[in-house]
Amino acid sequence: MGAIVAIVGRPNVGKSTFFNRLIQRREAIVDEVSGVTRDRHYGKSDWNGKEFSVIDTGGYVVGSEDVFEKEIDKQVELAIDEADAIIFMVDVESGVTGMDEEVAKLLRRVNKPVFLAVNKVDNAQRAADAVEFYSLGLGDYYTISSINGSGSGELLDALVQVLPETEEEEAELPRFAVVGRPNAGKSSFINALIGEERYIVTDIAGTTRDSIDTKYNRFGFEFNLVDTAGIRRKAKVKEDLEFYSVMRSVRAIEHCDICLLLLDATRGFDGQVQNIFWLAQRNNKGIVVLVNKWDLVEKETNSVRDYEKKIREQMEPFTDVPILFISVLNKQRIFKAIETAVEVYKNRSKKIVTRKLNDVMLPIIEQTPPPAYKGKFVKIKFCTQLPTPYPQFAFFCNLPQYVREPYKRFLENKLRENFDFTGVPITIFMRKK
Ligand code: GDP
């Protein structure tokens, strides 16, 4: 499971600048917490080949000092609960502030690695000024400039050393995670699935206290359920609930093969659901969308078709995903949901023999070759599926850099048409040959 790093600190010290540097060209997902705080951001990063997720806990508050104080408490609490390591950012321009001292006080009690990053050290003079941050009682600090990037290498070297190893999961049983917004019906769904205790085979403690894998044997399938329970217990107020549940989803998603993305039919495929969908896709996980509480929707002749069409529009461009309309309450299509998840799991682990792949794809490519680019013609010679845990394909050609996105999408669509990859993201690489 990927490690999580949280960036905390008062507003304007440069957290989001640093965050953006960390995630580089990757996109962040934004958790729009209404009114109270600035958006929180999640993204992926890697250093020395080690991948981790980064959260910028945000924290811009329009209100008064004490509102802000409460906010920063929450921010730190979230980081303490959810992250494997914390970057505490301060600003050399302003020096140590009361708020920094507050945060430091909270962090001194934390039993997790804390990295004090003194930001805006854009030059040597400022490096000398940073010494005052020893007074925070957090020991050594790292001087960085989020704007020009200096110093961040040392910080990241130290950071990735303390992050837990991502153990390669043995490919044994499908790992399903039930994810979605609060109230979508996740707990009800899991309860309906597990029903009676006797279906539980064993409990395997997850790598963190928050994630428990439980092995089930139901409907003739064996699978591990990556549990996202325990959210309600922790969250005290509504926006925290939302945040915790997204956080928990982040973890669960990284830890699974297939996401069962549950949504409330009366609320639809909204921005937050889209975020979770996006996250699952970017992590190359299989996805099954379950539109729950279908019992609450007034049905007309084309309800399912229209509803499904709308969801697929939200999913663009990755639309080759099963969508089921279920009612956990009435136990409708719960079995079908698991059956579909197992199919998606099979699609995700599918390996197409190279010869078969070329027999199918080369004639298609011959008929519709990549368009000439800057007057150059691209010749694709052969292709192969890479030996990765999820489908990735390499197409070998003379000028890989001239193959543009639309053509890759064309290849992906042809792969999907000819080999069933429903529910599974596909990656296509163009390689030089
Ligand atoms: P946040 O509120 O902590 O997320 O802070 P931001 O990332 O929004 O940055 C606040 C301001 O500090 C912006 O104007 C940034 O351009 C500036 N800033 C961020 N990092 C640096 C840095 O390394 N050096 C300097 N000089 N300014 C910086």
Ligand code: GDP
């Ligand atoms: P979670 O926050 O995603 O775990 O959601 P819960 O499982 O706690 O469900 C939230 C609420 O939705 C509860 O009151 C459930 O009884 C209700 N609920 C769950 N599934 C269904 C369903 O299929 N139909 C209806 N009408 N209500 C449901």
